[in-house]
Amino acid sequence: MKFSGCIFSILLTFTLYLNGAPAAAAELSGETEACLACHALVTPGIVGDWHASYHYKSSPAEGLSKRRSSRRISAEQVPEPLADTAVGCAECHMMNADKHSDSFEHNGFTIHTVVSPSDCATCHPTEVTEFADNLMAEAYANLMHNPTYAGLIESTNGKHEFTGQGISFHGSDPVTDADSCISCHGTDVKVVGVETRETMMGEMDFPQLSNWPNTGVGRLNPDGSKGSCSSCHMRHQFSIEVARKPYTCAQCHKGPDVPAYKVYAVSMHGNIQKSVDKNWDYKAVPWTIGKDFTAPTCATCHASEIIDENGELLAKRTHRFNDRLPWRIFGIPYAHPHPIAADTSDIVNQAGLHFPTELTGEPVPKFLISPAEMEKRQGAMEAVCAGCHSDQWIKGHFARLDTSIETTNHMTLQATKILAQAWEEGLAAGIPQGQNPTNEAIELKWVEQWLFFGNSTRFATAMGGADYGVFADGRWYQAKNLQEMYDYLKFLRATKAAEK
Ligand code: HEC
Ligand code: HEC
Ligand code: HEC
Ligand code: HEC
Ligand code: HEC
Ligand code: HEC
Ligand code: HEC
Ligand code: HEC
Incomplete structure (x- = not known):
């Protein structure tokens, strides 16, 4: 870089920085x-944000000196010289430099921009190992390597063209994909070149990153790791408070296909959270039920470590967000027991489709958890409820979820039968014809039957917000849509007869 003219401003900034920065409890590395x-x-902005973080306030050695139940780092030991200084810019952006294909020379230091889960693992190994077993960590492959879902991407993101005779379909382009599906699922970030940029401190070289920026949960990182911890712990505060609040999850879980936040926001739990959470302590570790919070957030039910006022453990923290989930209520196309492996792209049913169920709804047992495992996970979820509810309330709630799974799957099956009939009669071209099953009008209605209405109904039963199970994307639409699919089948038959 050209140093001329900027040395003075650097020195001035640093002097101002030293005067303005809040006192760090921990020493900074050179x-x-x-x-x-x-x-x-x-x-x-980055520096100010980091000042507000635990990484600025304490060193790993101080973190390790705390009682086990209050520790925020899971490593048993952190190597020198990292242990004794604050976790600063250099500690994260220079970590594991040799493993990063995005490493570059930057003003005398070898740094990388994409600080990855493998870098966090030096101090937070448990969270990183658990997160890797999560569907979220595999969200890129689960979507992009599953040939059965390719049609859904094309129908949604592709540029369709009216030809006068019909609509022709073109594949989607990578820029649109990165802005659409994989903005949440995660993009493939690679180094694709080097660029010289004019900065406020002269010319500097930087690696050019593909599909950047992105903070999707299953992002493929240049060091070969998967995921981005900053999807829930946004940089540079990396705060537990942010991750415990439901707004963070809402970024990706809002629907209408994945309406977890919508149903939560209008549930009693969500209402209590919005009304009285100014009296809660979102930062406390451990998190005490009744004292630090009085209604659950997403984190409480799915991830948090929770104790009672006697210090008794109700639920152990997990970054494997399916540890408390017996079911996959997010049905593509049917709800089913949870998949065993985080990577679902290998799942194949008897018909050769990459679905966890047959088209008729039967689960493909080889890839799905056993009844015993389902019971264990159910127990883990109920242990959370039991901190605030009695057994009768909890059992009554989950009996409704069983029924909701059964009835919504039934309604999906009826829609599938109508579509199968249309395919058989040659009124639409789908799976039997080796064509995209999700791009003609009757097929789009089939997709809505399960993707929007089936899911919305089940999410409302599981997490509250009854409206989303009834007149807002719920059972009403399931019934109406089925009727319309049948009418559409008759219309297609009549059109075909008229053409003859
Ligand atoms: C705890 C680890 C950690 C620390 C400490 C840290 N960073 Fe980062 N930084 C990250 C991560 C992770 C990202 C990438 C965020 C993502 O995944 O999208 C990032 C991104 C960045 C970026 C690119 C952001 C953009 O929007 O272009 C800059 C610049 C940066 N950090 C500078 C700094 C500076 C300066 C400091 C010290 C004040 C610092 N970082 C401290 C982890 C860290
Ligand atoms: C001599 C000044 C200087 C020093 C020292 C310096 N940086 Fe930078 N850094 C810059 C400038 C200028 C940019 C360009 C910002 C922009 O693109 O607007 C930059 C960009 C970055 C980026 C973003 C790169 C990208 O992908 O666009 C990161 C990350 C970063 N610095 C981290 C660090 C870390 C970590 C250190 C210490 C080990 C450091 N910097 C030391 C001036 C400096
Ligand atoms: C060199 C060690 C080190 C690295 C690397 C590191 N951290 Fe930390 N982290 C710490 C320490 C130390 C604390 C605070 C411990 C304490 O004060 O009890 C902490 C605390 C946290 C917390 C809890 C904050 C809160 O509000 O309670 C989160 C979340 C976190 N880190 C996430 C990350 C993420 C994500 C990365 C990677 C991008 C990362 N850390 C990298 C050492 C590290
Ligand atoms: C706003 C964020 C977001 C966007 C954009 C998004 N998804 Fe998703 N996707 C999710 C979430 C969240 C889940 C998990 C749903 C659940 O478990 O409730 C998911 C799950 C999936 C799954 C299940 C994968 C498996 O096997 O586990 C498929 C398939 C899928 N999405 C397809 C798509 C397609 C196709 C697009 C683009 C047309 C897309 N998604 C866009 C958030 C998103
Ligand atoms: C950046 C987007 C994003 C954010 C933020 C996000 N998720 Fe997800 N989540 C996803 C995607 C995408 C999937 C589906 C992955 C798949 O099926 O392949 C998913 C899946 C899940 C699953 C199903 C996990 C499993 O293994 O079955 C749960 C539960 C979940 N998320 C809960 C949460 C909670 C709670 C939060 C907030 C603390 C959250 N998510 C934040 C994108 C996100
Ligand atoms: C889908 C959202 C999500 C993602 C992604 C995520 N976390 Fe977390 N994280 C949480 C939640 C929620 C909590 C709060 C758990 C609790 O209340 O006990 C948390 C807590 C933590 C803590 C504090 C633990 C303690 O002992 O206080 C650390 C450290 C942490 N996460 C690290 C990571 C790292 C490293 C990654 C990347 C591998 C990551 N997280 C990815 C949601 C997430
Ligand atoms: C009162 C506890 C509770 C709260 C609060 C809660 N959930 Fe759930 N969640 C559940 C239950 C119970 C299920 C269904 C169990 C199952 O799928 O086996 C579920 C299912 C899910 C699923 C579907 C997982 C799958 O694999 O199909 C996702 C995603 C999810 N929740 C995310 C969230 C998000 C995001 C929030 C906050 C906006 C949230 N949850 C709030 C209890 C809760
Ligand atoms: C931290 C405390 C807490 C936890 C944990 C908790 N709840 Fe609740 N829940 C409440 C409170 C408080 C209400 C409001 C009850 C009232 O005023 O009648 C409530 C209300 C409900 C309602 C009534 C909704 C309605 O619209 O009638 C259901 C159902 C429910 N909870 C189920 C669950 C289930 C299932 C779990 C576990 C997966 C759970 N809760 C976990 C505190 C909690």
């Missing part, structure tokens, strides 16, 4: 001080 000398001027 490398991090060098980053700050520039970055307090270049990216003051």
Whole structure:
């Protein structure tokens, strides 16, 4: 870089930085001080955000000195010299430099931009190992490597063309995909070149990253790791408070296909959270039920470590977000027992489709958890409820979920039968014809039957918000849509007869 003219401003910034920064409990490394000398001027937002984080306030050694139940780091030991300084810019952005294909020379340091789960693992190994077993960590492959879902991507993201005779379909382009499906599922981030940029401190070289920016849960990182911890712990505060609040999950879980946040927001739990959470402590570790919070958030039911006021453990923390989920109520196309492996792209049914159930709804047992495992996970979820509800309330709730799964699957099957009839009679071209099953009008209605209405109904039963199980995307639409699919079948038959 060209140093002329900027040395003065760097020195000035650093002096201002030292005067303005909140007192750090932990010492900063020399490398991090060098980053700050520039970055307090270049990216003051990042530096300010980091000042508010635990990473600025305490060193790994201090973190490890806490009682086990209050620890925020899961490593048993953190190597020197990392242990004794604050976790600063250099500690994260220079970690495992040799494993990063995005490493580059930056003002005398070898750094990378994409700090990955493998980098966090030096101090947080348990969270990283657990997260890797999560459907979320595999969300890229689960979508992009499953040939049966390819049609859904094309129908949604492709540029369709009216030809006068019909509509022709073209594959989607990578920029649209990155802005659509894989903005949540995660993109494939690779180094695709080097660019020289004019910065406020002269010319510098940076690696060019493909499909960047992205914070999808299953992002493929340049060091070969999967996922992005910042999808729930946004940089640079990396806070537990943010992850425990439902708004964070809402970014990706809002629907109408995945309406977890919508149903939660209008549930009693969500209402209590919005009304009284100013009296809650979202930062406490461990998290005490009744004292720190009085109604569950997404994190409480799916991930959090929860104790009672006697210190008794109700639920152990997990970053494997399916540890408490017996079912996959997100049905493509049917709800079914949860998959065993995080990577679902290998699942094949008897008909050769990459679905966890047959088209008629029977689960493909080889790939799905056993009844014993389902019971164990059910028990783990109920242990959370039991902190605030009695057994009769909890059992009554889950009996409704069993029925909701059964009735919504039944309604999906009826829609599938109508579509299968249309395919058989040659009124639409789908699976039997080796064509995209999700691009003609009657097929789109079939997709809505399960993707929107089946899922919405089940999510409303599982997590509250009854409206979403009835007149807002729920049972009403399931019934109406089925009727319309049948009428559409008759219309297609009449059209075909008229053409003859
Ligand atoms: C001499 C000043 C200077 C020093 C020292 C410095 N940086 Fe930078 N850094 C910059 C400038 C300028 C940019 C460009 C910002 C932009 O694109 O607007 C930058 C960009 C970056 C980026 C973003 C790269 C990208 O992908 O676009 C990261 C990450 C980064 N610096 C981290 C660090 C770390 C970590 C250190 C310390 C080890 C450090 N920097 C030291 C000036 C500096
Ligand atoms: C705990 C680890 C950690 C620490 C400490 C940390 N970073 Fe980062 N930083 C990250 C992660 C993770 C990302 C990428 C976020 C993502 O996955 O999207 C990132 C991204 C960045 C970027 C690119 C952001 C953009 O929008 O272009 C810059 C620049 C950067 N960091 C600078 C810094 C500076 C300066 C410091 C010190 C004040 C710092 N980082 C401290 C983990 C860290
Ligand atoms: C060099 C060790 C180190 C690395 C690397 C590291 N952390 Fe941390 N992390 C810590 C320490 C130390 C604390 C605070 C411990 C304490 O004060 O009890 C912490 C705390 C946290 C917390 C809890 C914050 C809160 O509000 O309670 C989260 C979340 C977190 N880190 C996420 C990350 C993520 C994500 C990464 C990677 C992008 C990362 N950390 C990288 C050492 C590290
Ligand atoms: C707003 C974020 C977001 C976008 C955009 C998004 N998804 Fe998803 N997707 C999710 C979430 C969240 C889940 C998990 C749903 C659940 O478990 O309730 C999911 C799950 C899936 C699954 C299940 C994968 C498996 O086997 O486990 C498929 C298939 C899928 N999405 C397809 C798509 C397609 C196709 C697109 C683009 C047309 C898309 N998604 C766009 C958030 C998103
Ligand atoms: C950046 C987007 C994103 C954010 C933020 C996000 N998720 Fe997800 N989540 C997904 C996607 C995508 C999937 C589906 C992955 C698949 O099926 O392949 C998913 C799947 C899940 C699953 C099913 C997991 C399993 O293994 O069966 C649960 C439960 C879940 N998310 C809960 C949450 C909670 C709770 C939060 C907030 C603390 C959250 N998610 C934040 C995108 C996100
Ligand atoms: C889907 C959302 C989500 C993702 C992605 C995620 N976390 Fe978390 N994380 C949470 C939630 C929720 C909590 C709060 C758990 C609790 O209340 O006990 C948490 C808590 C933590 C804590 C604090 C633990 C403690 O002992 O206080 C650390 C550290 C952490 N996460 C690290 C990570 C790392 C590293 C990654 C990337 C591999 C990651 N997280 C990815 C949601 C997420
Ligand atoms: C009161 C506890 C509770 C709260 C609060 C809660 N959930 Fe759930 N969640 C459940 C239950 C119970 C199920 C269904 C169990 C099953 O699928 O086996 C479920 C299912 C899910 C699923 C479907 C998983 C799958 O594999 O099909 C996702 C995704 C999810 N929840 C995300 C969230 C998000 C995001 C929030 C917050 C906006 C949230 N949950 C709030 C209890 C809760
Ligand atoms: C931290 C406490 C807490 C936890 C944990 C909790 N709930 Fe609740 N829940 C409440 C409170 C408080 C209400 C409001 C009850 C009232 O005023 O009648 C409520 C209400 C409900 C309702 C009534 C909704 C309605 O519209 O009638 C159901 C059903 C419910 N909870 C089920 C569950 C289930 C199932 C779990 C576990 C998966 C769970 N809750 C976990 C505190 C909790």
